[in-house]
Amino acid sequence: MYVAVKGGEAAIANAHAWLAEERRGDARVPEIGTDAIREQLTLAVDRVMAEGSLYDPGLAALAIKQARGDLIEAIFLLRAYRTTLPRLGASTPLDTGAMTVRRRVSAAYKDLPGGQVLGPTFDYTHRLLDFALAAEGLAPPATAEADPGEDAAPPRVTGLLAAEGLMAAEDASDAEPGDLTRTPVAFPAGRALRLQNLARGDEGFLLSMAYSTQRGYGNNHPFVGELRQGEVAVSLTPPELGFEIEIGDLMVTECQMVNQFHGSRTEPPQFTRGYGLVFGRTERRAMAMALMDRALRGAELGETAEAPAQDEEFVLSHSDNVEATGFLEHLKLPHYVDFQSELEAVRAMRAAVEAERSRRAATQPEMEGPEG
Amino acid sequence: MSGYNFAYLDEATKRMIRRALLKAVAVPGHQVPFGSREMPLPYGWGTGGIQVTASVIGAEDTLKVIDQGADDTTNAVSIRRFFARVAPGLATTERTAEATVIQTRHRIPETPLREGQVLVYQVPQPEPLFRLEPRRSETRRLHALADYGLMQVKLYEDIARHGRVGSSYDHPVMVNGRYLMSPSPIPSFDNPKMHRSPALQLFGAGRERRLYAVPPYTEVRSLDFEDHPFVPLRARGRCSLCGAGDSYLDEVVTDDRGGRLFVCSDTDFCGERQAMREAAE
Numbered sequence: 001m002y003v004a005v006k007g008g009e010a011a012i013a014n015a016h017a018w019l020a021e022e023r024r025g026d027a028r029v030p031e032i033g034t035d036a037i038r039e040q041l042t043l044a045v046d047r048v049m050a051e052g053s054l055y056d057p058g059l060a061a062l063a064i065k066q067a068r069g070d071l072i073e074a075i076f077l078l079r080a081y082r083t084t085l086p087r088l089g090a091s092t093p094l095d096t097g098a099m100t101v102r103r104r105v106s107a108a109y110k111d112l113p114g115g116q117v118l119g120p121t122f123d124y125t126h127r128l129l130d131f132a133l134a135a136e137g138l139a140p141p142a143t144a145e146a147d148p149g150e151d152a153a154p155p156r157v158t159g160l161l162a163a164e165g166l167m168a169a170e171d172a173s174d175a176e177p178g179d180l181t182r183t184p185v186a187f188p189a190g191r192a193l194r195l196q197n198l199a200r201g202d203e204g205f206l207l208s209m210a211y212s213t214q215r216g217y218g219n220n221h222p223f224v225g226e227l228r229q230g231e232v233a234v235s236l237t238p239p240e241l242g243f244e245i246e247i248g249d250l251m252v253t254e255c256q257m258v259n260q261f262h263g264s265r266t267e268p269p270q271f272t273r274g275y276g277l278v279f280g281r282t283e284r285r286a287m288a289m290a291l292m293d294r295a296l297r298g299a300e301l302g303e304t305a306e307a308p309a310q311d312e313e314f315v316l317s318h319s320d321n322v323e324a325t326g327f328l329e330h331l332k333l334p335h336y337v338d339f340q341s342e343l344e345a346v347r348a349m350r351a352a353v354e355a356e357r358s359r360r361a362a363t364q365p366e367m368e369g370p371e372g
Numbered sequence: 373m374s375g376y377n378f379a380y381l382d383e384a385t386k387r388m389i390r391r392a393l394l395k396a397v398a399v400p401g402h403q404v405p406f407g408s409r410e411m412p413l414p415y416g417w418g419t420g421g422i423q424v425t426a427s428v429i430g431a432e433d434t435l436k437v438i439d440q441g442a443d444d445t446t447n448a449v450s451i452r453r454f455f456a457r458v459a460p461g462l463a464t465t466e467r468t469a470e471a472t473v474i475q476t477r478h479r480i481p482e483t484p485l486r487e488g489q490v491l492v493y494q495v496p497q498p499e500p501l502f503r504l505e506p507r508r509s510e511t512r513r514l515h516a517l518a519d520y521g522l523m524q525v526k527l528y529e530d531i532a533r534h535g536r537v538g539s540s541y542d543h544p545v546m547v548n549g550r551y552l553m554s555p556s557p558i559p560s561f562d563n564p565k566m567h568r569s570p571a572l573q574l575f576g577a578g579r580e581r582r583l584y585a586v587p588p589y590t591e592v593r594s595l596d597f598e599d600h601p602f603v604p605l606r607a608r609g610r611c612s613l614c615g616a617g618d619s620y621l622d623e624v625v626t627d628d629r630g631g632r633l634f635v636c637s638d639t640d641f642c643g644e645r646q647a648m649r650e651a652a653e
């Protein structure tokens with residue numbers, strides 16, 4: 001009689017075997033290789049690296065394959081691997097000013113030193129399904145390489161504004177930033193930890209929160225001062241050497257949003273910055289992060305926090321999709337002990353109500369119905 | 373499993389967690405922040421408990437894992453298998469009496485615990501005040517001031533509206549007369565077992581990055597009022613398998629015509645009793 005509810009060992013083994021089979025799909029179709037994922041699903045790989053907080057396209061591709069394309073599951077796999085890695089050292093801060101730019105646009109200026117570089121973007125494509133892609137295609141013709149132009153990296157738009165005194169200065173600090181993967185965040189968290197949290201926050205969450213600020217919930221007036229994408233060098237100063245060495249390149253996207261600020265008693269009217277920096281070519285998340293950075297700087301700039309997007313504790317506590325999905329999905333776990341006690345509580349409350357009702361019925365004379 | 377340290381976590385992480393646990397034991401019921409790691413199991417499925425277990429367990433220990441009181445629920449099986457994989461030499465058991473470390477979700481075993489045993493609770497939400505005040509920056513202040521008026525008012529309102537306290541599980545407790553603490557979502561039936569337990573009780577909340585503890589023989593009082601004393605709840609009935617009339621029961625629906633029976637939620641306790649009965653016959 002009592003068989004179905006408990007007993008897990010065999011069920012788990014069968015479920016995992018079935019999962020492996022489902023992952024492979026129809027065996028007549030060639031298996032997808034992680035190299036194909038790495039080379040052809042690059043934006044998925046980039047998102048998994050960004051939210052997995054680990055720059056490794058090969059491992060991210062493996063995670064995507066193992067997760068059957070569920071990116072949050074892939075992010076989770078990468079995080080669980082990342083957490084086991086030793087920390088050998090900290091790099092010197094990335095110099096995104098020296099980036100080898102493959103895309104760089106500003107919405108604030110029509111033209112500017114260093115030029116607008118559109119790069120490989122979906123912008124201005126027509127979103128029409130290209131049925132030619134469904135057929136086995138040849139590699140597209142190589143694009144003509146542009147004239148490299150000046151060797152110097154393009155100057156930053158925010159730098160141009162700052163030269164005019166129109167850009168609010170940031171609080172510079174050489175303090176070692178915290179590490180939210182090692183130390184629990186306490187509130188107020190401060191900007192460094194906030195940016196760390198946003199950089200690996202769920203893209204959908206960041207997008208929606210940023211969008212809410214555009215619709216009046218914590219209004220700001222953003223302009224894309226500059227969006228740049230390209231490779232930056234990672235450098236390390238090993239203590240035994242005492243000088244900086246380059247250990248590799250990262251593909252990153254940086255977004256600097258420029259927002260109007262009316263000024264305060266101590267500050268003249270000027271522009272303030274929202275900053276976003278993410279692994280890979282995930283431009284949407286860089287922009288959302290920049291909007292959120294600005295929205296969360298309210299306390300520092302003397303604005304009153306009225307909307308969820310301006311509430312540091314709210315945003316930072318709910319941005320992480322590995323935390324969120326785990327807790328949401330844990331509702332699938334058995335809860336019958338708790339549910340049993342709820343059943344008993346509801347029954348006891350109902351019994352009390354019933355008893356009260358019959359006591360009243362017994363003691364009170366029949367009432368006439370209301371007239372009319 | 374090759375490539376991983378004993379019990380998955382590296383030794384530096386275990387030391388960090390043990391330090392936090394020492395602090396938690398020194399300040400019973402107080403939530404200690406810790407650098408919770410990403411685990412290969414999802415948040416909400418016991419990552420806090422797993423990290424605590426991994427930090428206190430050694431190859432000479434005997435581990436029991438239960439979920440809903442049972443050793444054979446899927447999540448308990450999964451966690452026990454995880455430790456069997458990553459902790460070579462570790463013995464596992466389903467017997468409460470044999471275990472040195474028991475990791476649990478939602479229950480305290482019926483068999484009384486003894487000195488030297490460690491009970492590790494998986495905690496989804498360590499902050500007992502979170503439904504009343506969601507900001508942890510504010511609840512931290514309330515704990516510092518031992519200002520638990522919010523919770524007293526909530527219990528009062530429950531009684532005024534429903535004639536009884538509404539929470540039938542995760543009923544808040546006062547630990548050592550100082551800190552308000554979530555006992556984790558155990559049924560209120562289990563709350564009295566925490567009081568002056570000879571075992572060490574450790575609580576791990578991985579996603580919320582908090583640890584707390586109740587050292588052996590500590591006073592743990594379920595929050596109540598003098599004129600409305602705390603009453604633990606259980607289903608009225610006896611276990612259909614072992615006949616126990618004093619254990620916590622799961623209700624099993626047997627058909628779609630209202631048929632149901634009750635069985636012990638603690639499978640080890642129930643199994644022992646059945647074995648004793650058979651031996652006596």
